[in-house]
Amino acid sequence: xxxxxxxxxxxxxxxxxxxxxxxxxxxxxxxxxxxxxxxxxxxxxxxxxxxxxxxxxxxxxxxxxxxxxxxxxxxxxxxxxxxxxxxxxxxxxxxxxxxxxxxxxxxxxxxxxxxxxxxxxxxxxxxxxxxxxxxxxxxxxxxxxxxxxxxxxxxxxxxxxxxxxxxxxxxxxxxxxxxxxxxxxxxxxxxxxxxxxxxxxxxxxxxxxxxxxxxxxxxxxxxxxxxxxxxxx
Amino acid sequence: xxxxxxxxxxxxxxxxxxxxxxxxxxxxxxxxxxxxxxxxxxxxxxxxxxxxxxxxxxxxxxxxxxxxxxxxxxxxxxxxxxxxxxxxxxxxxxxxxxxxxxxxxxxxxxxxxxxxxxxxxxxxxxxxxxxxxxxxxxxxxxxxxxxxxxxxxxxxxxxxxxxxxxxxxxxxxxxxxxxxxxxxxxxxxxxxxxxxxxxxxxxxxxxxxxxxxxxxxxxxxxxxxxxxxxxxxxxxxxxxxxxxxxxxxxxxxxxxxxxxxxxxxxxxxxxxxxxxxxxxxxxxxxxxxxxxxxxxxxxxxxxxxxxxxxxxxxxxxxxxxxxxxxxxxxxxxxxxxxxxxxxxxxxxxxxxxxxxxxxxxxxxxxxxxxxxxxxxxxxxxxxxxxxxxxxxxxxxxxxxxxxxxxxxxxxxxxxxxxxxxxxxxxxxxxxxxxxxxxxxxxxxxxxxxxxxxxxxxxxxxxxxxxxxxxxxxxxxxxxxxxxxxxxxxxxxxxxxxxxxxxxxxxxxxxxxxxxxxxxxxxxxxxxxxxxxxxxxxxxxxxxxxxxxxxxxxxxxxxxxxxxxxxx
Numbered sequence: 001x002x003x004x005x006x007x008x009x010x011x012x013x014x015x016x017x018x019x020x021x022x023x024x025x026x027x028x029x030x031x032x033x034x035x036x037x038x039x040x041x042x043x044x045x046x047x048x049x050x051x052x053x054x055x056x057x058x059x060x061x062x063x064x065x066x067x068x069x070x071x072x073x074x075x076x077x078x079x080x081x082x083x084x085x086x087x088x089x090x091x092x093x094x095x096x097x098x099x100x101x102x103x104x105x106x107x108x109x110x111x112x113x114x115x116x117x118x119x120x121x122x123x124x125x126x127x128x129x130x131x132x133x134x135x136x137x138x139x140x141x142x143x144x145x146x147x148x149x150x151x152x153x154x155x156x157x158x159x160x161x162x163x164x165x166x167x168x169x170x171x172x173x174x175x176x177x178x179x180x181x182x183x184x185x186x187x188x189x190x191x192x193x194x195x196x197x198x199x200x201x202x203x204x205x206x207x208x209x210x211x212x213x214x215x216x217x218x219x220x221x222x223x224x225x226x227x228x229x230x231x232x233x
Numbered sequence: 234x235x236x237x238x239x240x241x242x243x244x245x246x247x248x249x250x251x252x253x254x255x256x257x258x259x260x261x262x263x264x265x266x267x268x269x270x271x272x273x274x275x276x277x278x279x280x281x282x283x284x285x286x287x288x289x290x291x292x293x294x295x296x297x298x299x300x301x302x303x304x305x306x307x308x309x310x311x312x313x314x315x316x317x318x319x320x321x322x323x324x325x326x327x328x329x330x331x332x333x334x335x336x337x338x339x340x341x342x343x344x345x346x347x348x349x350x351x352x353x354x355x356x357x358x359x360x361x362x363x364x365x366x367x368x369x370x371x372x373x374x375x376x377x378x379x380x381x382x383x384x385x386x387x388x389x390x391x392x393x394x395x396x397x398x399x400x401x402x403x404x405x406x407x408x409x410x411x412x413x414x415x416x417x418x419x420x421x422x423x424x425x426x427x428x429x430x431x432x433x434x435x436x437x438x439x440x441x442x443x444x445x446x447x448x449x450x451x452x453x454x455x456x457x458x459x460x461x462x463x464x465x466x467x468x469x470x471x472x473x474x475x476x477x478x479x480x481x482x483x484x485x486x487x488x489x490x491x492x493x494x495x496x497x498x499x500x501x502x503x504x505x506x507x508x509x510x511x512x513x514x515x516x517x518x519x520x521x522x523x524x525x526x527x528x529x530x531x532x533x534x535x536x537x538x539x540x541x542x543x544x545x546x547x548x549x550x551x552x553x554x555x556x557x558x559x560x561x562x563x564x565x566x567x568x569x570x571x572x573x574x575x576x577x578x579x580x581x582x583x584x585x586x587x588x589x590x591x592x593x594x595x596x597x598x599x600x601x602x603x604x605x606x607x608x609x610x611x612x613x614x615x616x617x618x619x620x621x622x623x624x625x626x627x628x629x630x631x632x633x634x635x636x637x638x639x640x641x642x643x644x645x646x647x648x649x650x651x652x653x654x655x656x657x658x659x660x661x662x663x664x665x666x667x668x669x670x671x672x673x674x675x676x677x678x679x680x681x682x683x684x685x686x687x688x689x690x691x692x693x694x695x696x697x698x699x700x701x702x703x704x705x706x707x708x709x710x711x712x713x714x715x716x717x718x719x720x721x722x723x724x725x726x727x728x729x730x731x732x733x734x735x736x737x738x739x740x741x742x743x744x745x746x747x748x749x750x751x752x753x754x755x756x757x758x759x760x761x762x763x764x765x766x767x768x769x770x771x772x773x774x775x776x777x778x779x780x781x782x783x784x785x786x787x788x789x790x791x792x793x794x795x796x797x798x799x800x
Contacts, residue, residue: 033540034542034543034544034560034562035536035539035540035542035544037544037559037560038544038559038560038561040559041547041549041560041561044549044551045549045550045551045559046549046550046551046552047549047550055587059536059585062532063536066533069504069505070504072504074504074507074508077511079511079514079515080515080516080517081514081515081516082516087510087511087514089507089510089514089515090507090508090511091508091511092504092505115529117525219553221553221555222551222553222555222557223551223552223553223555224552225551225552225553226552230552
């Protein structure tokens with residue numbers, strides 16, 4: 001019951017969002033509304049102060065979370081309304097948990113909690129190994145029953161995809177099914193999306209915007225700088 | 234402005250057009266007793282919610298520094314018709330007569346100058362204009378429904394004038410007399426007295442109780458005929474509406490017959506949205522859960538509404554030093570919450586735009602007539618001023634739209650302030666099809682963003698509806714929440730749907746005469762009303778505390794006792 005719905009689209013009609021690449025089918029981009037563009041303009045602006053940055057990115061994160069939750073299954077449910085009529089509704093099905101990739105991903109935890117009050121949230125710390133230049137797992141604290149849950153993986157920036165792939169591998173090692181992973185992301189590079197989606201074809205990525213690409217330092221262009229630094233420091 | 238009653242009944246027809254205010258012009262010599270005549274009329278009309286006394290004094294022209302010096306030496310002629318800013322006077326009065334908000338100038342007799350501030354006036358059903366030149370200008374005379382001249386002896390007027398100017402306007406006697414002989418007397422003889430020929434009625438300036446009584450009787454009769462006309466208009470529109478509805482229901486498969494449907498934005502019915510609606514509609518949902526999900530839904534609705542707000546291009550530089558072509562939202566945005574069910578929305582709006590000004594309108598339905606009453610409106614400064622209101626975008630917040638009556642009143646208030654209809658977006662959780670029709674027939678350009686559309690009114694049940702203040706007792710004891718539930722559609726207009734249902738063929742009906750049927754129907758209605766009465770009293774006894782006005786930040790002045798005794 002998790003078919004893509006009209007709010008998300010693989011290739012936005014306006015074309016203003018997606019640059020030069022065709023996105024894989026399991027990558028979903030929020031509809032590029034004027035409102036979303038104005039929000040991104042605020043967080044990209046180097047003059048934006050932390051207060052506005054936090055507030056604005058929280059707003060986009062909430063849109064992402066709401067969209068992500070839409071990909072969870074529901075079952076039909078009949079309820080009786082206070083007027084005594086029967087309403088043909090749906091009930092949420094399947095348990096979820098959030099996993100944030102430290103440290104920028106922690107910024108998205110609050111947005112998830114705003115929509116799901118008592119959701120369990122695990123954490124993963126991945127850093128680049130100074131010798132091998134490969135992403136290396138430093139720390140992972142995940143709910144015990146994570147194998148039975150849908151996982152919302154949280155990381156605001158998807159650049160090369162290295163740490164994201166590592167995090168997904170950790171989840172798979174803990175018994176999470178690949179199709180039960182939803183990766184929520186604020187700004188992605190086309191390269192990163194390609195890499196992650198090719199490697200894990202059954203997982204779904206939900207991102208707010210796809211940028212032009214990466215520069216020589218593997219920063220997203222035009223990007224918004226270091227999300228964690230701007231949000232926390 | 235005197236609020237002499239509990240609230241303002243609709244001042245517009247079902248087509249959304251304003252019914253003009255009743256305007257009385259009172260002229261007469263200086264200190265002839267115009268003001269006391271005006272006050273007497275005012276107190277006799279105490280059953281009219283909003284009566285305004287507009288004084289010509291406010292409309293003295295702005296003066297140059299030289300003129301001000303003259304004025305301080307008592308050398309300025311303020312009694313000549315030219316000293317009045319007639320074009321502004323006419324404009325303000327016309328606005329008020331048409332039911333629009335206006336800002337009138339403030340003139341200080343102490344400083345002999347028009348002050349920089351303006352006075353905001355809105356919502357009078359009767360306007361009394363008084364001033365020595367009130368009957369002078371033909372443009373003004375054209376606006377009056379009744380013209381009155383107050384006639385008084387010159388010596389009496391002079392005596393009163395000296396007393397008043399010394400006491401209230403800080404002048405000395407010599408100056409007053411000098412000014413009287415040079416300007417006031419001339420002006421009276423040449424302009425004021427002759428204007429009495431335009432008057433419909435001439436009232437003596439003293440011992441005039443009988444004259445005032447006659448005057449008031451006439452005004453009351455005039456107002457009565459107006460309100461009768463208005464009620465008939467509403468009734469006719471009701472018939473039209475049900476016709477329109479039956480027409481609409483014959484169209485199947487979502488075919489729409491009017492372009493206005495484009496202005497209704499229904500949120501994508503995603504799994505999450507349906508899930509939230511299920512929780513909200515479920516009678517077993519507890520209050521904490523209900524509030525949480527209503528709050529969550531409010532953010533989704535607000536985000537959707539904001540996609541309709543225009544944006545302008547803006548170039549910024551990212552931390553990587555790259556120029557980026559972005560967009561910036563129009564920030565001339567305000568929220569207006571229709572109390573109290575708009576309350577949960579204002580929280581959601583604040584979560585999306587931190588610093589948005591949020592105004593409030595308290596609209597309740599009159600338990601006797603079912604018509605909405607405007608009890609209070611607190612509007613942001615940008616709406617109150619005509620200079621800015623043309624560009625302001627308004628998000629009108631209400632949890633549900635049942636009949637559309639409260640929504641129409643709120644929209645009418647905004648239009649009266651010069652807000653453009655295409656700049657109004659109405660946000661709601663649930664709307665009924667009849668409500669869409671009635672709102673869009675009157676205001677086709679207003680946009681509506683809703684989470685769900687219900688086919689008919691009797692299915693309404695989620696968060697508190699302003700129409701249902703009196704229907705507090707539902708399965709989730711409504712009094713306990715910031716939200717109430719609707720138990721039974723009660724007022725005649727709301728009952729329409731129910732009646733319709735009952736009209737479905739019932740085999741037993743074949744045996745009954747028409748009279749029996751209608752009396753049956755009538756009985757049902759009566760029963761419902763009785764029940765409601767009871768539930769209200771009951772509610773009050775049990776959870777009066779909990780029904781406190783929770784959401785508005787300490788601004789509400791509604792007296793619950795008042796509401797109940799009126800019932």
